[in-house]
Amino acid sequence: MIWNEARECMSRDQMTDLQGKHLVKLVGYMYRNVGYYRKKMKKLGLEPGDIHGMEDLGKLPFTTSEDLQDTYPNGMFAVPTSKLVRYGTLDSVSGAELIVGYTQNDLNLWSECMARTFAMAGLNKNDVIQIAYEPENWAEGLGLLSGVEKLGATAIPVPADQKKDLMSSIRKFHMTGIIGTPSYLMYLARMIEKKGMSGGVLKAAVCGGAFWTDKTRKKLQDAIGIKMYDIYGMDELMGLGVAGECRCQKGMHVQEDYFIAEILDTETQTAVADGMLGEIVFTTLQKQGVPLIRFRTMNITRINHEKCECGRTSARIDRICARTEDIVYIRGNSILLYSIENALTELREIKASYIVTIKKQHGLDVVEVCIESKRLQELLQSDNGESVKHRVEAVVGKIIGMKPKVYIHEGQMTRLYNRRKVTIIDERRF
Amino acid sequence: MIWNEARECMSRDQMTDLQGKHLVKLVGYMYRNVGYYRKKMKKLGLEPGDIHGMEDLGKLPFTTSEDLQDTYPNGMFAVPTSKLVRYGTLDSVSGAELIVGYTQNDLNLWSECMARTFAMAGLNKNDVIQIAYEPENWAEGLGLLSGVEKLGATAIPVPADQKKDLMSSIRKFHMTGIIGTPSYLMYLARMIEKKGMSGGVLKAAVCGGAFWTDKTRKKLQDAIGIKMYDIYGMDELMGLGVAGECRCQKGMHVQEDYFIAEILDTETQTAVADGMLGEIVFTTLQKQGVPLIRFRTMNITRINHEKCECGRTSARIDRICARTEDIVYIRGNSILLYSIENALTELREIKASYIVTIKKQHGLDVVEVCIESKRLQELLQSDNGESVKHRVEAVVGKIIGMKPKVYIHEGQMTRLYNRRKVTIIDERRF
Structure with missing residues (x-):
């Protein structure tokens, strides 16, 4: 089921048009209500009137985690605090504590995104969905719960560390869906294995909030016997539900009517082509409390604007594979440092x-x-020696798309502190 | 402010009339939808048509924690599970795990009760209220949160064990209200003491979910410099908010349009007079998911139907002082066992x-x-010896309202396992 076909399946032109209209409004709104951002724009000689649509997005200044820290606690709030219905604290991408505030409209937007995400995973109003939230992050759990409510399904809210008998829960409640972190789902898989039983009536699991790999996913899917769907979000933007995965499992659909996603070269901050790695930068089109223009997530991924087999036209992003400090550009190609490391x-x-x-x-x-x-x-x-050199040349060459120069160190060992098996030095940065 | 003056301030006659009407509907609803309860009624030769109003309440059978266990997990549900929007598990008064389910209407009812309770504590839409919920009881936190939303105030949802700097929260968010357990508020009091500062802009604290005394309350009020309001509830009935305290701090106002409160003699299960101790028994008048008729709470308190100085006419109950096993009747007077224990x-x-x-x-x-x-x-x-005997006679006599026979044990010491300083034996029960 597609929860909001009008929004999730519109043509690229329609979407760009819709995004452009919201962007123009947003820039005016931020200019009027957020002094800090107004100053940033003025510094660039930019006025709201200069932004006419999506074609002008690149003119706008970025917002970074540092900006949020500089304006802590509420310098980036675009509404008086009396308009907020909820506050939350979060640890920002750079580690500092930040405060976010939601208007009722922001919460409604969140529940809409979450309902779409659950629907993508094949869940509907007849399902019984366990929300296994992390106790230290209540705000996130509340967003997830609101999505179940919006979907019209039945929620079972439980702390993820609750050592209750999960299998018995599945039977008692006729639980059909679950959302949790990879480690919680791993716990579920172990339970199923231990009791030598199937996942009962479970239909789907939505998994997010921590790093995991396709390998882990495959292992979990095999153990539990159901599909596991990726979900993406950041507390700064809203929370989980900014993007979610459909049954095709080929990337996560971004809720583009609410969030503009750009993928930028980490060095030049210019757009990279679809399929290329880069930093994902979001603009929150319709948030009221703490809207963000071109927020630098420091998350590395790819984007794909092709229509999905599921029928949705919304752009899809890969699971986040690294952070900005983990990527280098070699002759114009983005390379994940850890892919070199892994290969060696x-x-x-x-x-x-x-x-x-x-x-x-x-x-x-x-x-x-x-x-x-x-x-x-x-x-x-x-x-x-030659055969060793050839093998190293081959594996590294395959990743970087060109032949590396390989040699065997014959003199005294290079001394590096915190030595790892693979050390990567980008001399161009010095 | 009185949140819902029409409901909270109606005359006793109007309230009895309203309760009666809802009771008649409820009995029919339970009879149709809950087979287990229908059987109970039939056993007593009772049909819905026999209940015409509040005057017939006493004819209805009780519901006990054991009934809920016997029908576990969902034999007491009055709606098909598809109508439920949320499930919750709870440890019942008798310790067993139970499942409750809420319809959207049940959740709306809860938020209305919570909004009234916050308003009783002097909080309103301009306030910023921290919800310090217990991480293992998310359901409770959700009910509290919905009340803040209904009130139109701003919520800060945080786990009660979060070791963040509470004082800095108070300043950063301009926090004006807080709800938490006595131990969390004790933590707040210690913080305030430690930092040698006042409670800032804090106006009120609502405190519930665990046993506390007037002495603790006074200590906390002095330390924090604000009033602390009692709140009562049970997960079986709904959660916190069944009753709450107003600025007069002379008992907790029961939300009587939603809950009928009876105070019954623990031995005879007949009504006791206002001001007398007994077990409080609740009928949930408007709940849909798991409504309960004459639910035996095993909680001991008193009731007072006099109009309160705050203007509310709703009946008030004292803070729960004991459980049914802690009370005895001596010559018709209800005596708390621990009051004898404390005095000695x-x-x-x-x-x-x-x-x-x-x-x-x-x-x-x-x-x-x-x-x-x-x-x-x-x-x-x-x-x-004589002076000792006199002193004991005096303190015990004062509590039980009659002269006890006091003697000094001169033979071998009586052997009792798990010896405490005071052992009370009710031989009439054997």
Whole structure:
């Protein structure tokens, strides 16, 4: 079921038009109500009248976690506090405590997003859905709960650390859906395994709030016997439900009528093409309490604007795979540092450690991989070195899309503090 | 402010009339929808047509915690589960796990009760109220939160065990109200003391969910510098908000349009007069999901139907002082066992322990107090025994309203397991 077909399935042109209209309003609203943001715009010589639609989005200044800290506690609030119906505290992406405030309208928007997300996971008003929230994050649980209510389903709100018998809950309540963190769902999987039973009438699990991989997902899906759907959100933006996954499980649909998503090169902050990695930057189009324009999430992902097989036209993003400090651009390609790290670590037969250096040579990016081994002589004898170099060249080359220069360290070992098996140095940044 | 003057201030006759009308409807509703309760009525030869108003309340069978257990998980539900919007689990008064379900209407009723309760404590739509819920009881927190929303105030939902700086919260959010357990408010009082500051802009605290005394309240009020209001509720009935306290602090106003309160003699289950201790028994007049007729709470209190100085006419109950097993009737007077215990314990100058026995003699209740002391000789010498006996006779006599027979144990010490300083034996029960 598509919860809000009019919004989730509109053509790209219609969506861009809708977003543009809301953007123009939002910029005026922020300019009038948030002195801090008005100053930012004035500094750029920018006035609300300069923004006519989505084509002008790039002119607008970013908002960062630091901006929120600078204006703490409520300098970014766009309404008088009397209009707020709820406050929440959160640890920002940069770790500092922040305060957010919601108007009734903001909460309604949240429940709409959550209802869409549950519907994407195949849940509907006949379902009984357990909300296993983290006790230290009540605000998040409240957003999830409001979505179940909006959907017209029945909610079972329980703390995620409650050591009650989950299996018996599934039977007693005829529970059909569950939302929780990967670790809570892992607990569910263990319960099912332990009791040697199936997941009962469970239809779907929605999983978010912490990092997990496709491998974990597959393991969980196999153990529980149901599909597990990704969900994305950030407390600064709203909470979980900014994007959610449909039955096709090919990325999470962004609620684009409420949130503009841009994927930007982490170095140049200009848009990258669909399918390329970059930092996802959000503009909250219809929030009233603490709206954000071009909020730098520091989250790395890809976007895809193709129509999905499920019928939705909303853009899809991949599960967040890293943070901005974990990505480099090599000859224009975005590379996740940990993909290099993983590939080298998986060469288990080579007992070595590596220093990967990214440099500029004659204006071009080059990559050098230095293989170091305490048992260097052994390595060279057994293999004469060339084969080792070729294997390293191949795995790294595949990731960075070009041939790296690989050599074996023959002098004294390089000394690095906090040595890891793979050390990556981007000399271009120095 | 009185939140709902039409309901909270109606004349006794009007209220009885309103309750009667709802009761008639309720009995029909339960008879049609709850097979278990229908059987109970049939056993008594009772049909819905026999109930014409409040005057017939006493004809109806009780509902006990055991009934809820017998019909676990959902045999007492009066609606199909598809009509429920939320489930909750709770530990019943008898300790067993129970399941409750709420329709949207039930939740609306709860928020109305909570809004009235906050208004009684002098809070209004301009206030910022912290909901410090117990993480293991999310359902309760949700009810409290819905009341803040209904009131139109701003909520700060936080887990009660969150070790964030509460004082800084008060300043940052301009927090004016707080609801929490006595222990959480004790924590607040310690914070205020530690930082050598006042409670800032705090206006009122609402305190419930655990046992506390007037002495603790006074201490807390002095430390925090604001009034602390009692609140009463039970998960079986709804949650907190069944009754709440006004500025007069002379008992908690029962939301009588939603809940009929009866105070019954724990032995005979017949009504006791206003001001007399007894078990409070509730009928939920307008609940849909799990309505309860004459639910035995096992909570001991008094009721007062006089109009309150605040203007409300709704009946007031005292803070719950004990459970049914803690009360005895001696010559028709209800006596709290612990009041005897406390009085004897406070006779610190007498180093003794006591066995209080309640017996029937010639059809009359009599009370014997046996004083035991390991240092009996010492006691008798210093005091010749008579003065000790007189003092014990006086303090116990004052509580039970008659002269007890007091003697000093001169033979071998009575052996009792789990010996306490005061042991009370009701021989009439054997």
